[in-house]
Amino acid sequence: PETVGLVAAGEVVDRPASVVKELVENAFDAGASCVEVVVDKELKSITVRDNGCGIAEADVLLAFERHATSKITCGADLERITTFGFRGEALPSIAAVARVELKTRVADAVGGTLVRIEGGQVVDFRPVGAPPGTTVTVRDLFYNTPARRKFLSSPRVELGRVTEMTGRLALGRPDVAVRLESGGRELFRTPGTGLAGAVRAIYGEAVAAALVPVEAEGAGARLTGFVGRPELVRTTRRGQTWFVNGRYVKHGGLTAAVYEAYGTLLPAGKHPFFVLHLTLDPGFVDVNVHPQKLTVRFDQEREVLAFARGAVKKALFGRAV
Numbered sequence: 088p089e090t091v092g093l094v095a096a097g098e099v100v101d102r103p104a105s106v107v108k109e110l111v112e113n114a115f116d117a118g119a120s121c122v123e124v125v126v127d128k129e130l131k132s133i134t135v136r137d138n139g140c141g142i143a144e145a146d147v148l149l150a151f152e153r154h155a156t157s158k159i160t161c162g163a164d165l166e167r168i169t170t171f172g173f174r175g176e177a178l179p180s181i182a183a184v185a186r187v188e189l190k191t192r193v194a195d196a197v198g199g200t201l202v203r204i205e206g207g208q209v210v211d212f213r214p215v216g217a218p219p220g221t222t223v224t225v226r227d228l229f230y231n232t233p234a235r236r237k238f239l240s241s242p243r244v245e246l247g248r249v250t251e252m253t254g255r256l257a258l259g260r261p262d263v264a265v266r267l268e269s270g271g272r273e274l275f276r277t278p279g280t281g282l283a284g285a286v287r288a289i290y291g292e293a294v295a296a297a298l299v300p301v302e303a304e305g306a307g308a309r310l311t312g313f314v315g316r317p318e319l320v321r322t323t324r325r326g327q328t329w330f331v332n333g334r335y336v337k338h339g340g341l342t343a344a345v346y347e348a349y350g351t352l353l354p355a356g357k358h359p360f361f362v363l364h365l366t367l368d369p370g371f372v373d374v375n376v377h378p379q380k381l382t383v384r385f386d387q388e389r390e391v392l393a394f395a396r397g398a399v400k401k402a403l404f405g406r407a408v
């Protein structure tokens with residue numbers, strides 16, 4: 088079982104950024120309105136703190152058991168997954184390859200619970216005073232799997248990935264206040280009041296001032312978000328973000344639809360900035376929810392892409408085209 092645990096762990100968590108992703112998505116699933124990510128400069132310690140529902144003492148150890156998820160109770164639930172997690176793999180996977188401390192309290196419980204797990208072994212479990220919500224600290228990722236540790240890049244590069252991931256998570260849930268701190272320095276803090284505020288917090292005032300809002304409904308879908316004015320076009324593809332039903336995805340067709348909307352406004356070799364949320368009936372979209380895959384398929388792909396292109400055009404040109 089030891090080997091199985093370590094192999095499976097590689098699927099969910101391969102670097103600090105994927106630890107952050109799993110922990111922050113758990114915080115979102117817990118209904119948190121406030122999520123804080125704190126890392127040290129060397130990425131030896133990753134802490135995610137939330138003010139969500141917490142975990143009852145009786146369930147704390149269960150949360151670290153493989154395929155123990157509180158989020159799916161019957162097969163039919165699989166059809167309409169609204170939470171980010173549902174496999175019950177993240178916590179056990181992380182705990183198998185790191186030193187994990189989880190402190191949690193359900194709001195109406197008298198006290199909280201602390202558990203420490205190292206390399207899959209419970210080394211501490213006791214009642215503790217704690218604010219409502221959950222704080223998870225992951226230290227020494229891959230300390231017991233040197234072969235995996237070798238695949239990590241320099242702390243600077245890994246921090247870049249953590250920053251990009253945290254920003255992406257925050258843009259995906261702009262109703263939640265998300266804060267990122269590294270080495271005692273705050274990198275950003277979104278207000279939790281909507282996408283405009285989140286974009287400003289993450290990309291800065293200059294970018295925020297050069298955006299036009301997108302807001303459209305059609306083809307059974309809804310598109311909201313921001314695209315850069317033509318003068319904001321960039322030399323890289325960074326700053327291109329598509330969310331489908333709240334999940335970050337990479338979809339060549341959706342991205343091409345944005346490029347097509349810009350048309351001749353986009354000089355060769357230049358790339359538009361955008362943050363777009365597409366919402367549609369979950370029955371018409373198949374998001375591949377494998378932890379490392381970000382793909383999506385639509386039942387009415389042509390219609391959806393045409394709708395997206397038209398909506399972005401309308402935002403850029405101020406009229407229906």
Ligand code: ADP
Binds near residue numbers: 113151156157158
């Ligand atoms: P999944 O998210 O797929 O259910 P995880 O391994 O990520 O699996 O988490 C296991 C369980 O632990 C969750 O189903 C949830 O009940 C609980 N849990 C994890 N993180 C939190 C959190 N931040 N707040 C409340 N409950 C949590």
Ligand code: MG
Binds near residue numbers: 112113171175178
């Ligand atoms: Mg999860």
